[in-house]
Amino acid sequence: MKVLVVGSGGREHAIVKSVKKSPKVDKIYCAPGNGGISLDAECVEINAMEFDKLADFAENNKIDLTIIGMDDPLVGGIVDVFEKKGLKVFGPRQNAAIIEGSKSFSKDLMKKYNIPTCGYEVFHSPEEALIYLEKQKFPIVIKADGLALGKGVLICNDLMEAEKAIGTLMLDKQFGDAGNTVVIEEFMTGREASVLCFCDGTHIKPMTSAQDHKRAKDGDEGLNTGGMGTFSPSPFYTPEVQAFCEENIYQATMDAMKAEGRDFVGILFVGLMLTEDGPKVLEYNCRFGDPEAQVVLPRMENDIIDVMLACVDGKLDTVDLKFEDNAAVCVVLASDGYPEHYEKGKLITGFEAFDGKDDYFCFHAGTKKTDDGIVTNGGRVLGITAKGKDLKEARKKAYDATEWISFENKYMRHDIGKAIDEA
Numbered sequence: 001m002k003v004l005v006v007g008s009g010g011r012e013h014a015i016v017k018s019v020k021k022s023p024k025v026d027k028i029y030c031a032p033g034n035g036g037i038s039l040d041a042e043c044v045e046i047n048a049m050e051f052d053k054l055a056d057f058a059e060n061n062k063i064d065l066t067i068i069g070m071d072d073p074l075v076g077g078i079v080d081v082f083e084k085k086g087l088k089v090f091g092p093r094q095n096a097a098i099i100e101g102s103k104s105f106s107k108d109l110m111k112k113y114n115i116p117t118c119g120y121e122v123f124h125s126p127e128e129a130l131i132y133l134e135k136q137k138f139p140i141v142i143k144a145d146g147l148a149l150g151k152g153v154l155i156c157n158d159l160m161e162a163e164k165a166i167g168t169l170m171l172d173k174q175f176g177d178a179g180n181t182v183v184i185e186e187f188m189t190g191r192e193a194s195v196l197c198f199c200d201g202t203h204i205k206p207m208t209s210a211q212d213h214k215r216a217k218d219g220d221e222g223l224n225t226g227g228m229g230t231f232s233p234s235p236f237y238t239p240e241v242q243a244f245c246e247e248n249i250y251q252a253t254m255d256a257m258k259a260e261g262r263d264f265v266g267i268l269f270v271g272l273m274l275t276e277d278g279p280k281v282l283e284y285n286c287r288f289g290d291p292e293a294q295v296v297l298p299r300m301e302n303d304i305i306d307v308m309l310a311c312v313d314g315k316l317d318t319v320d321l322k323f324e325d326n327a328a329v330c331v332v333l334a335s336d337g338y339p340e341h342y343e344k345g346k347l348i349t350g351f352e353a354f355d356g357k358d359d360y361f362c363f364h365a366g367t368k369k370t371d372d373g374i375v376t377n378g379g380r381v382l383g384i385t386a387k388g389k390d391l392k393e394a395r396k397k398a399y400d401a402t403e404w405i406s407f408e409n410k411y412m413r414h415d416i417g418k419a420i421d422e423a
């Protein structure tokens, strides 16, 4: 089989590495990919938003399956473009990807179908939002309705911060049209967990759980990022929590999307808050998490191609999804200054230390291949993942492996997996 993966981050590298394990696959392309992905797949210089060019490439190169890793092309309708050409593609159509593309859509869906989430209101004008905020309790959460590079969720501790957030999103339009509408939500407390689920439009199979660390600095301080590290499984996602979510959240969401005529095929990422009142949905995404994929996929026992084809063909009920009885931790090595200002083009050394070590993975996120070697090319540079018999062993191994890599301005959090000690 020939497979094309669309995207350029650590998540796409994790997908490529899983696809590479499949005996069914003899050729992998990635568009546009990155420096490290080019060592595992042939990178193609087509941007993820150039849908027609990508579909032409898939047609001309007789690609058997295209896997869309990123949110923007999915929300923009790339799957519909591929399907119109009769090409096999893994991911939700545009009318289903809206579950991530519009926060107000997903909140209204949960309300209509009684899927547990927190209270919220939707505003299309800054004036109405500001009047509402005057009477609210703080902290409160303000979300841009549309996609905002993972930075559109603002937690406001008082009215002043909330007014500033409305200014940023709705007046200054820091995230463009994504901030034309905002969702103002109750602030939930508890443990967060990310559960990625395979979906075929009717059936849904959750993978093992994970937890992300979204803030840039130790102790959950600093700005929100795409994610600075993950661990899997979450010790707080107990079998009881899972049973509740399977009945009240995962299948309920699949059924709700079907009832709306928006059958969801692909990966549904359910961001959960495990509150005192039970699990509630924080957010939905329409693709693998990044860096959740970097700890979940290395633990998956199934051939990823078998599972993805079962999703596309509507036969996910025939798949017995299995994960190794171990744990994984991913520590992101970033460029100092991320998520604001950071330098690029710094030479990275030490990759050879990972050679021949089955429990260690060096996923490339923001890297580029040059004549001098692999250099930094983004805020999140590498995802260093290790597997261990339990979370503590995996964490020690992942942090040991972060020392094998060197580059100028290397930055990481030192407390990834701190919750493991509280379990």
Ligand code: GLY
Residues within 6 Å of the ligand: 150, 212, 226, 227, 285, 288, 289, 290, 291, 292
């Ligand atoms: N790690 C969070 C996300 O992928 O959205």
